[in-house]
Amino acid sequence: MKDKESSAELMAHDPLADIEDLSTAADDFLGLGDDFTLEDELQGLEQIEQEVAAIPAKPAAAAEPEPEPEPEPESAATQAAEVIDLGDVLTIREVGQMHERLLQALIDQGGEDYRLSAAELQQVDGAAVQMLVAFVQEATRRGCGLHWQASSEALNKAAADMGLDQALRLT
Helix, strand or coil: HHHHHHHCCCCCCCCCCHHHHHHHHHHHHHHCCCCCCCCHHHHHHHHHHHHHHHHCCCCCCCCCCCCEEECCCCHHHHHCCCCCECEEEHHHHHHHHHHHHHHHHHHHHCCEEEEEEECCCCCEEEHHHHHHHHHHHHHHHHHCCEEEECCCCHHHHHHHCCCCCCCCCCC
């Protein structure tokens, strides 16, 4: 009888009962509220696009049609431009920090060309690809050149899977 009582006590504890508490702790650590959803993430990306669009653009030349954006050959000015290294991991956790770097580059470099390097990039997610597309679009809107010093298999695959490799000028 004693064995049945002790096994009943063991079974009285639900091992999955603490999962909600662990999930809440993880959300608290990441700064997510109880109601954080994919819509919240998309709103954040829309806010990024609005912030980028609010930065004053380089004045466009009068009456010249916009050419289709193509990778440009490297000039002396391009070679002198600072390379923006995307690091080895660029996921939603790093997007905020990289967004700040890219915004600062738009401000600091004005109408100059931009050089990006993804040579070391091993891990990239959809949020990062979307942020990079917004940066490329804004640089193009400002009439700036954009050059990939290096890309990576991870970025090429993520962009191709999302159908955004051309938007990033990777092809």
